[in-house]
Amino acid sequence: MRELLVRSVSGIVYVSLVVLSALYSRDVFIGLFCVFAFICLIELMPMIRLRQWLIYPVLPLAYYFIVWQGVSQNIVLVLLAATILVNIYLIRDLVLVNRIALFNTKKHIIALLYLIGSSLFLALIPDVVPNYQPELLIGIFAIIWVNDSFAYLIGKNFGKHKLMKRISPKKTIEGFAGGLIMAMAGGVGLYFYLHHQGLDQYGIWDWIIIAFVVALFGTVGDLIQSKIKRQAAVKDSGSIMPGHGGIFDRMDSIIFAAPFAYLTFTIINHVS
Numbered sequence: 686m687r688e689l690l691v692r693s694v695s696g697i698v699y700v701s702l703v704v705l706s707a708l709y710s711r712d713v714f715i716g717l718f719c720v721f722a723f724i725c726l727i728e729l730m731p732m733i734r735l736r737q738w739l740i741y742p743v744l745p746l747a748y749y750f751i752v753w754q755g756v757s758q759n760i761v762l763v764l765l766a767a768t769i770l771v772n773i774y775l776i777r778d779l780v781l782v783n784r785i786a787l788f789n790t791k792k793h794i795i796a797l798l799y800l801i802g803s804s805l806f807l808a809l810i811p812d813v814v815p816n817y818q819p820e821l822l823i824g825i826f827a828i829i830w831v832n833d834s835f836a837y838l839i840g841k842n843f844g845k846h847k848l849m850k851r852i853s854p855k856k857t858i859e860g861f862a863g864g865l866i867m868a869m870a871g872g873v874g875l876y877f878y879l880h881h882q883g884l885d886q887y888g889i890w891d892w893i894i895i896a897f898v899v900a901l902f903g904t905v906g907d908l909i910q911s912k913i914k915r916q917a918a919v920k921d922s923g924s925i926m927p928g929h930g931g932i933f934d935r936m937d938s939i940i941f942a943a944p945f946a947y948l949t950f951t952i953i954n955h956v957s
Contacts, residue, residue, distance in 0.1 A: 699935060703826055707811065707819035712753070714819065715808055719748040722804035724925065725933040725940065729800055732917040735792040744801050752808045761809070765951075768802035768944045772902075775799060775909050779852070784916060795913075800940065807943035813950040814886050824875045824892075825899055825946055829939050831871040832900040836864030853911045856904075865900050872896025891953050898949045899942045906941020910934070 706717040723744050730740070750756060751764070771794055778784070811822045840860020848856040872892035879885055887895070910933065914922065923931025933940075 700826075700830075704823055707822050711811070711817045711819075714811070714822070715748060715753050718804070718808045719745055719752075721932055721936060722748070722801065722808075722940075724923075724931070725804065725936060726796065726800055728922040728931040728933040729796060729913075732913055732919060732922065733792045733795055734917075735796055737793055737796075740793060740796050740801075743797065744804075747801060747805055748808065751805055755812075762951075764802060765806065765944055765948060768798045768806065769948065771795075771798040772803065772941060772944065776905055779849075779905065779909050779912055803940045803943050804936075806947040807940060810943065810947055810950065813947065813954065818884065818886075820879060820882070820884055821950075824879070825895075825942075826939060827875065828868050828871050828896045828899045829903050829942065832864040832868035832903055833938065834864075835867035836860040836904070839863030849908055852908055852915065856908070861904060864904070865897065868900035869893050869896045887953060894953070895946060895949050899946050902942040902945045903938035907938045909941060910937035 702717060706714045723741075726741065726744055730736075751761070775795075807822075807825075810825060811817050811819050813821065836856070837860065840855070840857040840863070843863070844857025844859040846858040847854065848858050848861050872895060873889060875896075876885075876887070876889045876892040879887075910922070914920070921930030922933035922937075925931055
């Protein structure tokens with residue numbers, strides 16, 4: 686009971702910081718997410734046994750120039766392509782090989798693109814529309830939370846077939862499918878909420894697609910982080926969040942899904 690209470694309080698504080706910072710102002714939101722990403726980087730570096738300390742200042746500099754100041758869309762798209770390519774490479778390693786190859790060689794690519802690059806696109810999501818819209822970012826977080834919650838509940842009560850037993854023994858195919866379906870239902874709910882608020886840049890099918898992409902790659906991101914932890918022989922990425930582990934344990938899904946979500950928003954904007 687005490688552990689559940691500690692976990693709940695910790696989670697509420699985290700969610701409150703995310704929502705309130707995004708709603709308060711773009712600058713506060715960027716600053717908070719830069720801090721979150723920096724903590725994730727601090728937690729990741731020892732896991733992959735990377736001691737290139739020059740990587741640390743890259744993160745705040747990238748947030749300052751790419752997110753806060755803004756760069757040309759062409760530079761953003763090149764970074765997006767590189768980040769997605771590395772993430773696809775990690776998906777390949779998740780499915781086809783026993784060990785993540787980048788864990789042993791070219792570790793800096795994991796730090797620079799898998800973590801820093803992906804986190805930048807999380808911070809850029811509210812800017813995919815002409816005017817800063819924090820509801821888009823909060824919506825993405827809500828989809829991840831719905832997916833995780835229902836995957837856990839459905840998997841616990843109805844799960845019989847393991848999704849990837851050697852990497853994450855508790856995840857089931859039933860839980861994965863249930864979380865995905867409920868995330869898409871959450872996308873429908875987001876559409877009606879935003880439409881009611883007069884923030885209807887995206888249609889109902891757009892939000893269903895966005896929710897599918899976010900939930901799918903969010904689950905993959907969680908599995909990839911689990912595989913990294915297994916190779917590093919650690920249970921949690923850190924201990925800063927009581928009951929959860931590290932910030933990276935909490936943000937692994939949303940960080941990995943972010944560039945794919947940003948790509949989806951970009952494609953929808955272009956098609957529209």
